[in-house]
Amino acid sequence: MSEYYLGLMSGTSVDGIDAALVDFGNERPTLLYARTFDWPETLRQRILQILADPDAVTVRALGQLHAAIGEQFGSVALAAIEAAHLQREQIAAIGSHGQTLYHDPDGEHPFSMQSGDANRIAEITGITTVADFRGRDIAAGGQGAPLVPAFHRAVFYDPDVSRAILNIGGIANLTLLPKSAGPVLGFDTGPGNGLMDAWHQKHRQSRFDRDGRWAGSGSIKQAMLERLLDQPYFRQPPPKSTGRELFNLRWLETELTSNGSAAQAEDVQRTLLELTAVTVARALQRYAPDTQQLLVCGGGAHNRMLMERLCALLAPVELASTESYGLHPDWVEAAAFAWLAKQTLEGKPGNLPEVTGARRPVVLGAIYPASGITPFGPVD
Ligand SMILES: Nc1ncnc2c1ncn2[C@@H]1O[C@H](COP(=O)(O)OP(=O)(O)O)[C@@H](O)[C@H]1O
Ligand SMILES: [Mg+2]
Numbered sequence: 001m002s003e004y005y006l007g008l009m010s011g012t013s014v015d016g017i018d019a020a021l022v023d024f025g026n027e028r029p030t031l032l033y034a035r036t037f038d039w040p041e042t043l044r045q046r047i048l049q050i051l052a053d054p055d056a057v058t059v060r061a062l063g064q065l066h067a068a069i070g071e072q073f074g075s076v077a078l079a080a081i082e083a084a085h086l087q088r089e090q091i092a093a094i095g096s097h098g099q100t101l102y103h104d105p106d107g108e109h110p111f112s113m114q115s116g117d118a119n120r121i122a123e124i125t126g127i128t129t130v131a132d133f134r135g136r137d138i139a140a141g142g143q144g145a146p147l148v149p150a151f152h153r154a155v156f157y158d159p160d161v162s163r164a165i166l167n168i169g170g171i172a173n174l175t176l177l178p179k180s181a182g183p184v185l186g187f188d189t190g191p192g193n194g195l196m197d198a199w200h201q202k203h204r205q206s207r208f209d210r211d212g213r214w215a216g217s218g219s220i221k222q223a224m225l226e227r228l229l230d231q232p233y234f235r236q237p238p239p240k241s242t243g244r245e246l247f248n249l250r251w252l253e254t255e256l257t258s259n260g261s262a263a264q265a266e267d268v269q270r271t272l273l274e275l276t277a278v279t280v281a282r283a284l285q286r287y288a289p290d291t292q293q294l295l296v297c298g299g300g301a302h303n304r305m306l307m308e309r310l311c312a313l314l315a316p317v318e319l320a321s322t323e324s325y326g327l328h329p330d331w332v333e334a335a336a337f338a339w340l341a342k343q344t345l346e347g348k349p350g351n352l353p354e355v356t357g358a359r360r361p362v363v364l365g366a367i368y369p370a371s372g373i374t375p376f377g378p379v380d
Helices: 041-052 059-083 118-125 134-139 149-156 194-204 210-216 222-229 249-259 265-287 304-314 332-345
Strands: 004-010 017-023 030-037 091-104 111-115 129-131 163-168 171-177 185-191 293-297 318-321 366-368
Touching (some): 004 059, 017 059, 017 332, 030 059, 030 332, 041 091, 059 091, 059 118, 091 118, 111 134, 118 129, 118 366, 129 332, 149 332, 163 265, 163 332, 171 265, 185 194, 194 249, 194 265, 210 265, 210 304, 265 304, 293 304
Parallel strands (some): 091 129, 163 293
Antiparallel strands (some): 004 017, 091 111, 129 366, 163 171
């Protein structure tokens, strides 16, 4: 069987669908092709609407969205395979994370809902598709997140260097890889780019603050920062995970109102950037004070001002892009879901119980076989 896998991912930023075609046939994963495909704007707006007001959605709208996202992921898969000049038959499987619509791992009936019907992806592509990665970990008592740490360990662990991997998406998550090879810790630190994006979209009418330039024109409002840092999530010990259900514009605006004093919009942006940097730095200092090197990935790795602040707060820890260690920061997460699909098809666990809090390692996801065959042999 080929060792080419395709990972499909859309994160909480809803900035695009990442597709990463990875060859796992060598000692280290090799990226064959990767691209972020734009969401069709109407589909993106439907997703954003549900994320902003999840209680207002109807079952019918949810079902239709699930189908539409599945079809979109299916077309993205075909486009990626064609652009990579590969044939579908060469792809062992697709790992589709889908689009998270609601993440609630700590409620009465814990769940995490990713939309994007994988039946559609398998039918459109004729390629075995693995999806719904989070559900089994949650069923085993875990957070269902983060799931990337096992992949981070497989790719970035170094017995000579105590490393941590920081993925800055809408939410930021850390994987701690001490050189002693003890248990791997990993958790969501809190907001990554998400709050900055939301504030920027509201005041500047474009999707994000390129290089943190707008933030750079403002100044930190200390009282506001302290108030935001007072959110109990930041004090909660791991395992923990979070999402837009907590860290969203509504939460921010409530906090700003309670904070009283009016601030310039750019000062809020600067303070939000500091919030991301400080919560990451404190988490690292608390749970992995011996870290020598922090490898950064996710869209936030491109935010120059954020990187400068992290560097300053964490000195003498060396900051580097995951690119210096073989994987461009934009594709680590999609590559992780390609790898998780491979784990599933090989019957291997994809979660790390010490990270998610699950009772045991479990094989993640559901398998949607390519037409006519299952990974275990012919159907008929
Ligand atoms: N040049 C840049 N400057 C600042 N921020 C950037 C830049 N490029 C990307 N980003 C940020 O990265 C985000 C996308 O990151 P991504 O890792 O895809 O997050 P997610 O996993 O939530 O989709 C964008 O919404 C934006 O905030
Ligand atoms: Mg993204």
